[in-house]
Amino acid sequence: xxxxxxxxxxxxxxxxxxxxxxxxxxxxxxxxxxxxxxxxxxxxxxxxxxxxxxxxxxxxxxxxxxxxxxxxxxxxxxxxxxxxxxxxxxxxxxxxxxxxxxxxxxxxxxxxxxxxxxxxxxxxxxxxxxxxxxxxxxxxxxxxxxxxxxxxxxxxxxxxxxxxxxxxxxxxxxxxxxxxxxxxxxxxxxxxxxxxxxxxxxxxxxxxxxxxxxxxxxxxxxxxxxxxxxxxxxxxxxxxxxxxxxxxxxxxxxxxxxxxxxxxxxxxxxxxxxxxxxxxxxxxxxxxxxxxxxxxxxxxxxxxxxxxxx
Numbered sequence: 565x566x567x568x569x570x571x572x573x574x575x576x577x578x579x580x581x582x583x584x585x586x587x588x589x590x591x592x593x594x595x596x597x598x599x600x601x602x603x604x605x606x607x608x609x610x611x612x613x614x615x616x617x618x619x620x621x622x623x624x625x626x627x628x629x630x631x632x633x634x635x636x637x638x639x640x641x642x643x644x645x646x647x648x649x650x651x652x653x654x655x656x657x658x659x660x661x662x663x664x665x666x667x668x669x670x671x672x673x674x675x676x677x678x679x680x681x682x683x684x685x686x687x688x689x690x691x692x693x694x695x696x697x698x699x700x701x702x703x704x705x706x707x708x709x710x711x712x713x714x715x716x717x718x719x720x721x722x723x724x725x726x727x728x729x730x731x732x733x734x735x736x737x738x739x740x741x742x743x744x745x746x747x748x749x750x751x752x753x754x755x756x757x758x759x760x761x762x763x764x765x766x767x768x769x770x771x772x773x774x775x776x777x778x779x780x781x782x783x784x785x786x787x788x789x790x791x792x793x794x795x796x797x798x799x800x801x802x803x804x805x806x807x808x809x810x811x812x813x814x815x816x817x818x819x820x821x822x823x824x825x826x827x828x829x830x831x832x833x834x835x836x837x838x839x840x841x842x843x844x845x846x847x848x849x850x851x852x853x854x855x856x857x858x859x860x861x862x863x864x865x866x867x868x869x870x871x872x873x874x
Contacts, residue, residue, distance in 0.1 A: 612642035614664070615649065620657035620806045621799070622646075623710075629665035635718045636673035637685075640692045644699065651703060654865045657806045657813075659703070660798055661726065662710040668735070671717025677746070690750055693718055697725040697754055701821050704814035706805055710798040711735045712791060716773075721751035724758040724784060727817065730798045731776045732791040737784060738773035759784050809847035810865035816842075846870050 614625040624646045626633035633639070643661075650656060663669065676689055700707045709726035716738045723729050723737065739748035739755065748755075748768055756764045759782040767774065776788040789797045805813065819838045823831040842848045846868045847861075854861035 608638075612636070612639040613646050615646040617656070619803075620655060621660065621802045622649075622656055622658070623660045623662055626661070626663040626669055631673060632667040632670035632714065633663050633665065633719070634670050634673040635693060635722070636676055637689050637692060639673075640689075640696055644692070644696045647696070647699065647703065647707075651705075654810055656705055657810055658705055658802045659707045660710050660802060661707065661722065662795075662798075663712065665713075667713040667719075668709075668711045668715040669719025669722060670714060671719045671721075671741075671751075674744075693721075694750060694753075697721060700725045700727075702818075704817070705810070706813065706817060708798060708802060709785075710794060711785065712794055714738075717741055717748050717751050720784075721748075721754045724751075724754035728801065729785040730794065730801065731779060731785040731788050732794045733776050733788055734791055735776045735779070735785075735788070736773040737767075737779050738771060739767045740771035740773075742769060743771040755784070809845075809851070809861075809863040811845060811863075811867050812842065812847050812851070815845075815867075844869055 610627060612626075612628055614627050616623050616625075624643065626639065626643070628634060628636070628639055635643075647659060672689065672693070677686060706727045709723045709729040709731075711723055711729060711731040712735060713732070714736055715723050717740065720737045720739055723731075739751050741748040741751075752764065752768055755767070763782045766772075774782075774784075776785065779785045780788050787797070815838065819835060823835050826834065846866070847863050849870050850863065851861045
């Protein structure tokens with residue numbers, strides 16, 4: 565069932581929280597898909613990203629090994645296109661962002677940031693990057709960063725922007741822009757929301773890297789694993805997510821990011837209303853009934869009202 569305005573109006577009756585804030589609407593994603601579905605490869609024989617999908621799990625590989633998977637404008641546009649590809653399909657349940665080569669991402673391509681490219685181009689680079697990072701939070705499915713090796717500047721920003729981050733023990737994270745005269749101001753937006761401010765400021769002011777253990781301690785990553793177990797552990801988390809209702813996951817993810825910015829009273833009010841809304845979904849009732857009846861749930865993965873077809 566498509567997420568339509570009609571469905572939203574049906575659910576919103578009698579609810580003070582604006583549910584449209586919590587459910588992705590087709591027109592929003594359509595706008596971005598039209599803008600980025602034809603992302604150019606800029607005279608490269610190989611794509612900047614490689615997208616695969618199996619059993620509900622989409623994996624996107626950053627694929628510019630020679631530049632340590634730098635987030636050039638072309639790379640960002642390709643990543644955004646792969647993130648949005650058939651985003652409303654029930655077959656898509658979770659997205660993993662991984663990398664080809666020994667580095668996750670070295671951040672922006674500095675060759676694109678010289679005066680030769682000009683202010684308009686620079687504006688486009690940073691706006692596209694910011695748009696992509698924000699969009700990750702707004703997607704209706706969880707996004708997992710599978711990190712190995714180096715993640716610096718905008719690469720570290722990408723890790724911080726994902727919903728979950730699983731890192732190999734050899735991973736390092738840094739915001740070294742200050743050392744070349746370009747403070748990591750946009751990476752600081754995501755990193756400063758993921759880790760304690762004083763830890764973030766030390767990273768930003770010194771440019772010194774932190775290792776995987778420190779990243780785990782401060783909340784930049786969810787877990788660290790041996791390098792040889794990285795893919796296995798990431799897939800285990802992804803498969804666990806796939807066992808749940810896509811609609812319930814989408815609602816819960818959106819509610820989490822909305823409530824976290826509110827004061828305590830507003831957060832509880834909105835979250836309580838969303839839980840009541842969740843109970844009106846067929847999948848909400850299906851899960852409860854399956855638990856009571858001691859059976860596996862049969863999810864619809866749809867934003868369908870429990871009485872909609874009665």
